[in-house]
Amino acid sequence: MTPHAAQANKTVRAPLGASYWKLWASSGLSNLADGVFKIALPLLAIQLTQSPVLIAGLSVAATLPWLLFTLTAGALADRLDRRKLMVWSNLCRAVLPGLLVGAILLDWGSLWALYVVALMVGVAETLYDTSAQSILPQVVHRDELSRANGRLYGIELITNQFIGPPLGGLLVALGVVAGFAVPAALWLVAAGGLLLIRGSFRAEREHTTTLRFDIGEGLRFLRNHRILRTLAVMTGVFNFASSAAFAVLVLFAVGPASPMGLSATGFGLFLTTSAVGAFVGSIIAERVEARLGRSASLTLAIFGVALFVGAPAITDSPYVLGPVFFVGGMLIVLWNVITVSLRQRITPNRLLGRVNSAYRLLAWGTMPLGAAAGGLLAQWLGLQAMFAIMGILTLALLGLMPTLTSKAITAADIQS
Template identity: 75%
Template sequence: MTTRRAGHPRPIPLGSPYWKLWASSGFSNLADGVFTIVLPLVAIQLTQSPTLIAGLVVAARLPWLVFALTAGALADRLDRRKLMLVANLVRAILLLALVAVMFLGINSIWALYCVAFLVGVSETIYDTSAQSILPQLVQREQLSRANGRLYAVELTANQFAGPPLGGLLMAVGVIAGFAVPAALWLIAVGVLLVVPGRFRIERENKTTLRGDIAEGLRFLWSQKILRTLAVMTGMFNFASSAAFALLVLFAVGPTSQMGLSGAGYGLLLTTSALGAFLGSILADRLEARLGRSRALTLTIVGVAVFVGAPAVTDNPFILGPIFFIGGLLIVLWNVITVSLRQRITPNHLLGRVNSVYRLLAWGTMPIGAAAGGLLAHWLGLQAMFGIMGLLTLGLLALMPLLTDAALDAADTSAPTT
């Protein structure tokens, strides 16, 4: 959906404050992309223990399980822009402190664990506040386009530019690998500082943090559309995490089914990222052309093929285009559902509702990966892919609850923010 002035073919501009947020998000996600690559590359210089290396991922993702709901409550209590500023400033300080420690010759895997966890806590605050602030910067009818443009810069910075830049920085040295993302987070802070406005939601009554979290959970559960989409998003992430946690075993090495090299595997995954980038640009137009219900249905079918295709073929020239389309459709799903959630949810609850979604999305990932490992062990890799594809396809059973009429009714009855 786009907003157009009468007699003008072009949509209303998103505005300078939005584009400043967009630019800040680009620098912040570039720092994320670099840090995600540098952290394990530094860790393997300190230990060769697979358990300790894997534990870094757990440390970085654990805050989404233990702190997401609190982050949502804070986003509804405090100024959302200031929370984003503080979160990025803390991440920069943590990395600069780590640089200082390493400059003094103190190298410890436990220091990396501490930084990974605290950076993860800051990430929950930043991401929750960033999704919640958007309806305060653009009109309701602009949300699909605004979210699509944000996804585009996030994907470009995080998945395309960040990893190779991190690799180049590690060739220079460990200190450069941590100092540059710290500098990028500081630049993001500087850009966000010039976004005008006050982004704190006025509160009429004093409440406890626990009461705030409970209110957000009750609101989500009371909304059939949001409740249905939350369940479906959780199942999407469960199935995709199961499949892609083990895709490397299916694809890489002379004894694997695909027999790809590491570089070939990276190229295969890049097809998905390219599709996601294109999807972020086209999402608002596809939503308008297809209608939301039809687009969501198409996404379920496409992602089921995306997840389940390795069950029936190991040909990279077949899987590559499937991954490309899958990446495009996943972003289409995200843009539609996030924009709808931002329209339906009252502004004073948006932080908490967003955090519940994030909790569900990230919380199902480790569970899905563990389930995928067990199924692959018992039944084999290709059987596991097939089961996850069928599980995703089963989400079509919930689509009668998400007709265009139901989605439009939820939009119409939503409060103006």
């Protein structure tokens, strides 16, 4: 074989496969439902209260399951068929907004009803997302994980942040019922799409064990792996800061008395700037990772997230914040593609659900804490002071980068 032919063979990519693209399409529908639902909730909530603490409480309720339920979700993802868990999770999410629509029509709607529905949707989301990240190495080859994750992030972000928010704003403007009926229907269709994927996606188990033992095994694996443990802590700080910022962003952006002065529809459109950036990031992440290396790419992402959450402290201009959110969205996806793909490569398949859940306990369990902190800090110090604090907190993560050298990351990848 000539050197030229050998090089050509190296650049040939294996197809991702029909099962992957069915998963991709279903994920797009599910995340479109997420995008509509998550914009409809705060837009309805600000019609009931203007309290930063109460508005932030909605984000606390939606993300609390990542703190309370995630370890159980991971153990279930390693015990049961992951595809079936995703189907049932979407069916549950389809029912809950329907119940809320019924409550609104019967004039039983209240802020507390929103809290309950947000909490229960969050439980279903925890189970769905843990299963979705764990199923991917069973669908595509290990060497294609960065590309597969990039494509998934692309469709998820287009639907969740690019199409979903403006659609949600438009639907709520047309009528609150529409804002919740549409995501219910989308989750139902997404569940049907998953049924088209053939095969069993249950992880192999050598011994019968208790749920408690399973959870402990996943926690010990993460605790003993320095690279994954560090990434989990850093992602937790990211999510703490971004949850604090986004829990009250609607107060900063929406209404004539707000600093930005946007309408509900304008707020949805504004959020699409980060979605466009995220989509671009999903396309270029694999190439940036190859060009800069994983360590340098992660360092760049820290600056992006700090700018993302901290910029509203110094400006309320949508013409400035729009480009900032674009860059921030792009670099957040770069971080996610690198860290998720690395975790999927390093972790044995039989442990992947539990390690994903243990990781997310640290990485996502901070979200309700961040949302609560954002509401309280905004109440006590003001919105812009809260944004500044979260930007500085994110920059402090640069102190952990000496643990994540290119040499250390490569060694961990090879050892797996």
